Amino acid sequence: MYTVEVYLQVRRAHFDEGRSQRSIARDFGLARGTVRKMCAYPVPPGYQRVQDIRRPKLDGFTDKIDQWLLEDLDRPKKQRHTVKRIHERLREEEGFTGGYTTVKDYVRAHRRVSREMFIPLSHPPGHGQADFGEAVAVIGGVEQKLHFFAFDLPHSDACYIRAYPAATSEAWMDGHVHAFAFFGAVPLSVVYDNDSCLVAKIEADGRRRRTQMFTEMLSHYLFDDRYGRPGKGNDKGNVEGLVGWSRRNMMVPLPEFPDIESFNVWLEEQCRKRQSAILHGHTETIDERLQRDLAAMRSLPSAPYEACAKATGRVSSQSLVRYKTNDYSVPSTYGFRDVTIRAFVDVVEIGCGGAIIARHPRCYEREQMVFNPVHYFALLERKPGALDQAAPLANWEMPEELQTLRRLMEARQARQGRREFVQVLRLLESFELPVLCAAVRVALQKRAIAFDAIKHLALCQVERRPARLDLSLYPYLPRAEVSTTKPSSYMALLSEGAV
Structure with a gap:
């Protein structure tokens, strides 16, 4: 391709000096056809390759290539046909004998034509x-x-x-x-x-x-x-x-x-x-x-939408309600009853008879059990033997005050002491854990190791009034006098038994 300078000299010789194309071709050492083109164009028009679209070896296989490329539209982008894979399949499955370049040129042209064009959009307010x-x-x-x-x-x-x-x-x-x-x-x-x-x-x-x-x-x-x-x-x-x-x-x-x-x-x-x-x-x-x-834009409604999924369920024999593969606990007193479930982004609420009976953090794992230990204390009161093996309490970190209280109650009354300890735990149905722990600490200090005393202390703390555990404040109550046991008393019992 000749430079623009050569074009300039040839065009000046022809148009300004009036020389013929034959003489210009002779003096510049150019072909007359080249001089004719320089006279017709002010700048080099550039070389444009005329693409030969004849593909005799590929003509019988283009429908199959089009089919594979169409199917690729429904496939993941990383699992679509490459040109190399198309060429391999044509040779292995269809008996194609042509070269890779022939396939590459056809696929490139196909994809260029099928590329989507877009219209610029305007966005009105609102x-x-x-x-x-x-x-x-x-x-x-x-x-x-x-x-x-x-x-x-x-x-x-x-x-x-x-x-x-x-x-x-x-x-x-x-x-x-x-x-x-x-x-x-x-x-x-x-x-x-x-x-x-x-x-x-x-x-x-x-x-x-x-x-x-x-x-x-x-x-x-x-x-x-x-x-x-x-x-x-x-x-x-x-x-x-x-x-x-x-x-x-x-x-x-x-x-x-x-x-x-x-x-x-x-x-x-x-x-x-x-x-x-x-x-x-x-x-x-x-x-x-x-x-x-x-x-x-339009105004907000008076109240926001309550964004929750709603479902129904039934309480199982283990006091659990299933929602999306996970089980959530409810109070054991609602066993086998129908309930409603409202699942929010962060909370799952379970209701029965118009009242909310349980509220749990939302669990996004699968096949999990979400417990609230308080839901099982009423049942443990009837079955205190299950206290140590109860799954709802397995991951519950019992405060030190409650652990001490349990040891003292069981040491004094054994099984009955364990049942009374569960009664103390049931106070969590009415009081917050910090309130109950504070009441237990006071009871331990006063050595008032009993359910009634702890309940009284918790009520006084909530109502902000002084506790009245000193019996001298209740002169009308009968006082119990316990005498020291003597060996002669046992001997009397033995003699009466012999008679």
Whole structure:
């Protein structure tokens, strides 16, 4: 290819000096066709290879290649056909005798044609997008994977992030409740992917059949739900970008917090700080653009949605109720009764007859038993022999005062002393553990080792009145006098028995 300088000299000789192309070709040592092209173009047009699309050896195999590439769309990205693998399969399974380059050129052209094109979108104020992401954090000294709810307002780029142990239906709903409370308003619509926590089924006509909990939440806040195409995250690209941005900026290095709640407080502070930023392509801060979002959004309802899953169950013979593979204890007096279950993100509540009879921290493991020892004290009072082997008490760290009280009661009355100790434990049904421990300490100091005395001390502590354990304060009570036993008394008994 000749340089632009050669083009300049040839074109000046022809157009300025009026020389013929034949003489120019002779003097410059060029072919007349080259001179003709230089006269036609002011700059070198460049060499363009005419692609030969004839592939006689591949023509009978293109349908099979197209089929494999189409099937790959439903496969994980890391398990799709490479060109090398396509070439190997064609040779092994189809008897192909052509070369690798022929297959490579066809696959490259196929993929270029099939690549998706996108339309730039505008985002009017008042609409949102929601999604879940994953990240690793250190919570309570333990490194664990967390799921975080991400909510984005595309017009202003304002966001809300909240972490959860799992991306359950309750977490989805709870994330909405906290996000709406954070902004102080409800968006007109929210775009989602087709998560199973939200969409039970996609109908043939494209309509979504929502899950019951999601429908309840929509009815409470009255915003419209919109969905992206299955597998097309770019349909809600703003929140997809927010998930990645949050992971890179809020969770690097690994965040360390004593519990998830304190982590979420910190995340909320970061979302609020971000509102003072001016993003690329904008002249206003996020907060300034957020005001237009808020003006278009609807007001919050008078009360937030109660984000919990509801179920029913029956108490087993071991005073347990099962919810999602885990068993939660209830008071043994409710054995074999039907109960209602409300599972929140962090708490499981069990009710019977309109009253809440048990409340436990939510367990996200599988096949676990979650006990409250207090639920079994009434049953232990009838079966005190099971005290040492009771599974609900196996992991309960009994305070030292109660351990001392048990030793003294059993030393004095053996089995009856153990039963009376369980009666003391049953006071936890009415009093907090610190109150009971304080009462037991006073009883040990006064050597009033009895259930009635400890109950009296606990009541006095709660009611903030002085205890009255001195019998001199009750002159009307009869006093018991116990005389010293003499050997002659036993001899009298023996003589009477002989008669």
